[in-house]
Amino acid sequence: MNLDTTTLIAILAMAAVTYFTRIAGLFVADRLVLTGRAKAAFDAIPPAVLVAVIAPTALTTGWAEAIAAAITAVAAFRLPLLGTVAVGVVAVVVLRNLI
Amino acid sequence: MDQASPFVSTPRRDIQAGLRDIAPVAVAALPIGLLFGAIAAAKGMSTLEVTLMSALVFAGGAQFAAIETWISPAPIVTLAFATLLINARHVLMGASLTPKVRMSRAQTLLAYFFLTDEAWALSERRALERPVTGAYWLAMAVVLWANWTLSSTIGAILGSFLGDPERIGADFAFTALFIGLVAGFGKSRVTLVTVAVSAGLAALVHYFIGAPWHVASGALAGIAAAYLAAPEEARS
Numbered sequence: 133m134n135l136d137t138t139t140l141i142a143i144l145a146m147a148a149v150t151y152f153t154r155i156a157g158l159f160v161a162d163r164l165v166l167t168g169r170a171k172a173a174f175d176a177i178p179p180a181v182l183v184a185v186i187a188p189t190a191l192t193t194g195w196a197e198a199i200a201a202a203i204t205a206v207a208a209f210r211l212p213l214l215g216t217v218a219v220g221v222v223a224v225v226v227l228r229n230l231i
Numbered sequence: 232m233d234q235a236s237p238f239v240s241t242p243r244r245d246i247q248a249g250l251r252d253i254a255p256v257a258v259a260a261l262p263i264g265l266l267f268g269a270i271a272a273a274k275g276m277s278t279l280e281v282t283l284m285s286a287l288v289f290a291g292g293a294q295f296a297a298i299e300t301w302i303s304p305a306p307i308v309t310l311a312f313a314t315l316l317i318n319a320r321h322v323l324m325g326a327s328l329t330p331k332v333r334m335s336r337a338q339t340l341l342a343y344f345f346l347t348d349e350a351w352a353l354s355e356r357r358a359l360e361r362p363v364t365g366a367y368w369l370a371m372a373v374v375l376w377a378n379w380t381l382s383s384t385i386g387a388i389l390g391s392f393l394g395d396p397e398r399i400g401a402d403f404a405f406t407a408l409f410i411g412l413v414a415g416f417g418k419s420r421v422t423l424v425t426v427a428v429s430a431g432l433a434a435l436v437h438y439f440i441g442a443p444w445h446v447a448s449g450a451l452a453g454i455a456a457a458y459l460a461a462p463e464e465a466r467s
Contacts, residue, residue: 134277142305143280146297146314147287153318154346157325158339166323169461174323176425176457177450178292179416181317183426184449185296186409187433188442197403204407208414214262216414220407225400 196227242366249370252357256349257378260291264379266404267294268386273401274301281387285380289345292412293317299405300442313446324351331358334365345372424460429453 166174190201204220211219264285271281276298288294293314300306300313325343328351334342342365350371354363416422433449 135279135283136277136304138304138307139276139280140283142297142307142310143284143287145307145311146284146293149311149314150288150290150293150318150321151344153315153321154325154343155340156322157327158329158336158343160322160326169458169463172421172461173454173458174319175416176421176454177316177319179413179422180425180429180453180457181296181313181446181450182292182409182413183429183453184433184446185299185313186406187430187449188437188445189299189403189406190410191430191434192438197406200403201406201410204410205414208411209418211411213259213408213411216411217266217404217407220410221400221404224403224407228400 194231196224196231200224200227240361240364240367242364245364245366246370248357249367250374252353253349253371253374256353257374260349260375260378261382263291263408264382265386265389266408267291267298268383268388269390270401270405271298271301271383272387272390274298275303276301276387278384278387278391282380282384285383286376288314289347289376289379290314290318291347291379295405295408296446299409300446302442309446313450316447316450320348321346324348328354328358328363331355331363332365332368333362334368338365342368342372345369345376347375350375421457421460425453425457428456 186201189197191198200220200223203223204216207219208216267285268278268281271284271294272278276284284294284297296313296317297310300309325346328346329339331354332339332342345368350368353371354368357363357367413426429449429452432452433445436448437445
């Protein structure tokens, strides 16, 4: 049971930032009405961040990962979340053994 | 739904409704929590660190992103910034929900620690029929929080027995999970442009400059692309 100081600070920073986002809406409840392009940009934040995080693994690691990512993307529109994960994991294991 | 006197709410009834609404969500989140704990352990986090992160941050998307880019020592500013970007959606969720909750300001400040996509979505649905009470919110919040903290802790304990994550493809589980989450945002033209631009720039930055700069640069490029791709006079 070890606790690294830097890790603890990182966790506390993430917790503080997250709590800030959770209560911020309370103070702008009647003022924050986004429309048009501003709303599109705000709505795009979660997918943009998620994709940026995985892009190196999916696109520049190797052919096995890139093909597995494409297979996973196809599955993602047809299966629930856990099924999608299962398809991706199986695909990458098989492809790593083939390529 | 309560059949008799639908507009009379008692704490007991609200707690029951909260538990009933959150049960399927908790079941679905259980394996995700196990997965998070297992991979976090494989990345070198101790069980205590995993437990603390899940208990204090309590935000799956941000935690998965943090673990995916985890290096030691932890890059504090980068992690905080990525967390801010991923969780910025909470601001809109809180703004939308606040007029519909029947809680004092102090109670709401406490209650919103437990704000999640799931609790928010269920509360918005309930708010169509009646105000969201503290009892309803707390029942959902406590179940989901305990579920997430416990399952990721158990995952971290079991994960240290897994061995090399690459052998069973577990290192790819995040990538697959994120692809699944992104698919949940649909296939609209703006979303596809966002995804393509963010992925392309993040991969290039990672290749030529290196981690962790690809997260912020890819994300900001994707957001800018969404702004430009959206019709100027679009109605929300």
